Amino acid sequence: MKEVVIIGGGAAGLAAAIACYDAGLKDILVIERSQFLGGILNQCIHNGFGLHTFKEELTGPEYASRFIKEVERREIKALTSSMVIDLEPHRVTYVNSTEGVNTIETKAIILAMGCRERPRGALNIPGFRPAGIFSAGTAQRLMNIEGYLVGKRVVILGSGDIGLIMARRMTLEGAKVLAVAELMPYSGGLKRNIVQCLDDFNIPLLLSHTVVNIEGKERVEAVTIAKVDSSRKPIKGTEKRFECDTLLLSVGLLPENELSKKAGLTLSPVTGGPIVDNSFSAGDGIFACGNVLHVHDLVDYVSEEAALAGSQAAKYVKEGFKEKEYIKVSTGFGVRYTVPQYIQKGCEDVMLRFRVTDIFKGSSIVISSKGNVLKKIKRQVMSPGEMESVKLNFKADEDILVEVVNE
Ligand SMILES: Cc1cc2nc3c(=O)[nH]c(=O)nc-3n(C[C@H](O)[C@H](O)[C@H](O)COP(=O)(O)OP(=O)(O)OC[C@H]3O[C@@H](n4cnc5c(N)ncnc54)[C@H](O)[C@@H]3O)c2cc1C
Incomplete structure (x- = not known):
């Protein structure tokens, strides 16, 4: 044993x-x-x-x-x-x-x-299934461990950290990264990666855009992306076609x-x-x-x-x-989840980690119990791409609620 x-x-x-x-x-x-x-x-x-x-x-x-x-x-x-x-x-x-x-x-x-x-299958992009479509992590492995340049003209769908890092990596290896398209109106990656991996290399980040078509039978030949509306549906007439040989997916x-x-x-x-x-x-x-x-x-x-x-x-x-007694941590407005979800009753100094649902500027994280505010922290900016951490420097005796309050 x-x-x-x-x-x-x-x-x-x-x-x-x-x-x-x-x-x-x-x-x-x-x-x-x-x-x-x-x-x-x-x-x-x-x-x-x-x-x-x-x-x-x-x-x-x-x-x-x-x-x-x-x-x-x-x-x-x-x-x-x-x-x-x-x-x-x-x-x-x-x-x-x-x-x-x-x-x-x-x-x-x-x-x-x-x-x-997350694989491509989950995304329902129309077109054939040609060579040249990789998840960003697979492309990273092929380049950094196996030593293959996976493509020369690249479009990246999704602005998670792996996609951003790969935009820079492929550029440094001589490929041309034409654009990073992101479905959401904000990036899913760290701010520092947007600056260091896209801005520094003049790679455009197209927010609220998605891939609507992939051309090519044997190998990717072109990718069309379009702007999406607030319900994330492509808007007709906004299509842009990029001739390329590779599509990287960094979609979660x-x-x-x-x-x-x-x-x-x-x-x-x-x-x-x-x-x-x-x-x-x-x-x-x-x-x-x-x-x-x-x-x-x-x-x-x-x-x-x-x-x-x-x-x-x-x-x-x-x-x-x-045997232990627990209090529950619930999420309110603006908070997607917390870890942990339960806290042993009477514990102090528990670190709560979570992600917010949207970009918030000048808002506060408020932790309360039965309507009483136990902790309030002002944040200049919060974004879903960055994990939030808050230390609960009080004894957890009753269920708590974590939420974002706009002021
Ligand atoms: C592209 C990329 C860029 C990043 N950049 C940064 C950065 O700049 N700075 C930063 O701080 N963080 C960065 N991160 C985040 C950080 O590196 C990861 O969050 C962290 O390394 C994850 O560690 P982990 O042990 O949870 O998972 P992993 O590193 O994925 O380890 C899990 C391990 O479990 C093994 N495994 C899985 N299933 C089984 C099984 N059934 N049996 C046996 N073994 C199994 C796997 O083989 C793997 O080795 C980056 C991550 C990525 C992917």
Whole structure:
């Protein structure tokens, strides 16, 4: 019987493993399906990682290597090239080429499987299915790890961070990025990425636009985009045709939760991740952190959250299950979701993370309970592309409501 099994060896899994060890657990196993630890960070060769954690601008692989070294220094066991295929509370089944299918028992499980890209199929773009259409993350992997230039004249649909980063990356490799089209009236990515990846390279960002046609049978030949109205329907007469050989899709990320479903966890319909309390427990000795819980903008927050999940999982292993009372965190105007969704009654200093539904300027985040305002924070700008964090520096005794108030 293991003390804790961590599924996924990306930023979240590594930080959780280190925290479990530092909290006194020694029989820890990290299971990672790819050949190397580090997760998505391995293909993010741009800088901008770790500003909060290390006060330095690291590349993704540099950031990951700092955590991998800490895992190795503690001699935490990591099984790479091994994929978890089934999950029940306290039982993990994985497969690899040396052991075949193996099931192990464990006192606790930490889910750290990250997320995957929303596929094109979900978007119903008319046209054939020619070569030259990639999700932005796949293109990033092909360029940065396999060494292929995936196209020379490129249109990008969606302005999530991966799309923005790829606009710059492809330009630096000699491709011409003609435009980034975004369905929403605001970008889904970080402001700093719009400035550094589009503005600095004169790449136009066309807000409230979508792809309405893809031409080409064997390979993409052209893409037509059009402006959309407030109900996101294309407006006739606004079409623009771009001759290109590549369309990159950066249209959102989905937490990787097939295993969470198998384990019978309740998933949030908004985040797509498990519903958790402030110890990141999803119930039955299963904890969750990182992008499998909710999609993060910055890796620093992933590491911070995962370290907390790891220390709480260790506490659970050492002390066993304890019945607790909870308060509920509800969302009001302007707030899409919060993590955690529940807080143990009487807890203090809980960090609440959430995303807003729209761009808000000069508005406040208000946290209240039964109409009494417990905390109010003024923000100059809030946007759905950036995660908000608020520390609840009061004792949580009653259900709370988090909302945006325009003033
Ligand atoms: C293109 C891009 C650019 C970014 N840029 C920045 C930036 O500039 N600055 C910044 O701070 N952050 C950035 N981020 C965000 C940050 O890097 C991520 O949020 C963070 O690395 C996610 O860590 P994770 O461990 O949750 O997920 P991942 O890194 O995805 O790790 C999950 C791991 O789980 C493994 N796994 C999944 N399923 C299984 C299974 N069944 N069995 C075994 N293993 C499994 C996967 O192989 C993977 O290694 C960027 C992200 C992307 C994608």
